Amino acid sequence: MSAVVNEKKLKVVGTRPDRPDGVPKVTGTAQYGADFTLPGMLWGKILRSPHAHARIRKIDASKALALPGVKAVITSADIPDQKFEYIGPERVAVNFWHMTRNIMAREKVLFEGHPLAAVAAATPAIAAEALKLIEVDYEVLPHVIDVDEAMKPDAPLLFEDMITRGIEPPPTKPSNISKKLGFKLGDPDAAFATADEVIEASFKTAPVHQGYIEPQSCLARADADGQAELWSSSQGHFVVRTFTCRLLGIKTGDLRVHPAEIGGAFGGKTVVYVEPIAVALSRKSGHPVKIMMTREDVFKSTGPTSGASMTIKVGVMRDGKIVAARGLFKYQAGAFPGSPVMNGCMCGFAPYDIANVETEGYDVVCNRPKAVAYRAPGSPISAFAVESTLDLAARKIGMDPLAFRLKNIAKPGTPTVFGTKLQHAGFAETLQALQKHPGYNQPLGKNQGRGVALGYWFNGGGESSATVHINEDGTAVVATGSPDIGGSRASTAQMAAETLGIEYDRVRPIIADTNSVGYTQATGGSRVTFATGMTVINACNKAIDEMCARVAKLWKIDRADVIWEDGCARPAGKHAGEFEPMPLKAIAAKRTATGGPITASASVNAEGQAPGFSAQFCDVEVDPETGHVKILRYVAAQDVGRAIHPSYCEGQIHGGVVQGIGWALNEEYIYDKNGRLENAGFLDYRMPVASDLPMIESIIVEVPNPNHPYGVKGVAEANIVPPMAAIANAIHSATGKRMTELPMSPPKVLAALDS
Amino acid sequence: MAKQHVTTTINGNPVEYLCESRQTLLEVLRDELHLTGTKEGCGTGDCGACTVNVNGRMMCSCLFLGVEAQGKSITTVEGIANGEKLHVLQRKFVEHAALQCGICTPGMLVASKTLLDRNNNPTEEEVRYWLAGNLCRCTGYNQIIEAVLDAAKEIRGA
Incomplete structure (x- = not known):
């Protein structure tokens, strides 16, 4: 090179x-995903489950098919089943047996919003009418939403034959735990025994949606000779081709996928939902078919990232050296296995030089939409727990949180818990850039506090x-x-x-x-x-x-x-x-x-990528009467390697931070007792709006990646990792109260203030 | 259902169309008139991606029926530029990198133009509250706010 x-x-x-x-x-x-039309085009709509968990006894579409203007109805019977096998590296493994069931339910519906039939009709109104005429006989089953509940031995099972992977010998009883995994470096037990102080705390995060403004949409055209074309909004049209061909049994060369402009994604458009259904409907009807998801569909049936339950333990010396750390991470996968818990286990302690670390992770299914990648998938979740606990440790030994982190920062050659050594500089440089920001030492007023956190991402x-x-x-x-x-x-x-x-x-x-x-x-x-x-x-x-x-x-x-x-x-x-x-x-x-x-x-097949790293501090003011947290100032430093176009690097930093602010303060899924989502719209899901925020201050740090001709590392993801902990740490500074559950919404903050 | 005949003005042009009484203006614009610059993000008036200007007021076109456009004057994102000359807001959005994916941009532009048509010297806070009904998930709003303030400055000739 x-x-x-x-x-x-x-x-x-x-x-x-x-x-x-x-x-x-x-x-x-x-032209975005919904902006394409073709002559003779039909409108596709999808029937979705009203139940969180139910067996499908029978689907009768005869009345829908009889409605004038309806040209085709499909169910899972029109889509070939897939072999049960995990394909690809463990961190990003795919199982098409799961994927085909996610796009169209077979034996059971596993979450509210789970697709189970689709129609193509001459107008959107006829298609909507046809959905109402499809009769489904459900056997409603008990459901489980929360990760800790789902792990209990008597929890309702999503898959009656799921034996946890990663345990030797394998368990004899099925459970909702899809996988156990872990990493270990050094001898944490011995190291904890030598520590001056040991701090342990437990945390919960809520699943949050990527929140792209453009709902998934596509237009498909399938010809009688087996060839097909798709116009779709995705993060990877080759991925759409691979998945759609595999799910429908189409030869790869026979499906041409055109990339539409994409209206936001953040990881959420790395999988398919509507594309195989549109192609199948087009094949069956002989007409082009367009499918547009509604916002409600997007919230109920496309991927959020996982919610999690976590426990962190760190051992520190009085001089600030971290000698041991342990993390237990339980991530919700949603209705099918595949949460980013492995990333969480790998990234949580990656910013630090800690000789003795152990992480243990669980991938747990529950009756929610299947989790999909969301900006640095897995890392922000574990970072919330780890960076909050490190803040407690710094407080315990009376050390400045940035100085504490700088003392323990990983450098080139530092071993990681996942076995490799850090190859690249940039972590310490980023921390130092943040430390030099004049705002870091400015005094704060009443009910105000400052918090710090770091974030690591692999980059790709x-x-x-x-x-x-x-x-x-x-x-x-x-x-x-x-x-x-x-x-x-x-x-x-x-x-x-x-x-x-x-x-x-x-x-x-x-x-x-x-x-x-x-x-x-x-x-x-x-x-x-x-x-x-x-x-x-x-x-x-x-x-x-x-x-x-x-x-x-x-x-x-x-x-x-x-x-x-x-x-x-x-x-x-x-x-x-x-x-x-x-x-x-x-x-x-x-x-x-x-x-x-x-x-x-x-x-x-590019190798030599260098990790992304972000260091951030924020100032907040907590309203003691309402529990509302206002972001007064937010400063984010990030090592990007080299900024090819600095404005778009800054934009990535601002955007990632603000998504993190929403994750920290507002965003969550609210389910009723029947497992139905009560806030499936932007009004009640409440992502950050312009009037919630100050100008985000970004600091671009450039420590070039020697493996790229222009020094590029990557910029899009590390920025969303620190905000949840940075804000929790700032709230602690402002109020003396430690928030351990996301979102830190006014009722929760108020309850903490009153405790 | 019999369709309604509507006579209206869109982007300065006299326009006639037939629409069902239940169709929203957003559906009419996109599906009947092929003006797909106006985007649907939610269909419930929560995201502002479908913002259009109706007789000088900004409006979520998903909450406005096609038949209500009768006799009104409507401006969409397609009507902001003057021929091939971009409006100063459009130019400033590009210069300030105020869009990443661009799906909220049509609504942001129409909303911002409605603001600047009324007040060409807004404060940052006024811009933030004016645009509070327009969601952007990519930018964190920084560069959008900067673009609007910079456009206002140019309009004032400052």
């Missing part, structure tokens, strides 16, 4: 140009592809397979312009459909600027190599004697100075005479 390009040489990277897709998004012409690499076309006028089209959630077209174009040595506005980045560019994993894990960026740079370098070879021919010298500098081919070596440098535009103009179109593709 080549060294990181020196900052002084950069012309485009690090600047703040307008995003290439800005104008369509401010004029209303950008993985598979990405790009194709670069050098056009005859010296412009370049860069096609990638990465949906642009938050400005990645801009960073892609900047890296391409930098590498090719041309102006930013001469690069046109596009996101190509599944059949027009190489396979690319989803936009997620903070991987796009790193991994897709790397493949764009590689493709540009291939194009440069091709252009240099063509110039060598024109000049009748060896390829080795042509170099690329500042967007020009230049003679070098023994021919240095013999020819005028030839700019990209001139080379492009001669393409026909020198060998035809100049195009280069590259694909990578």
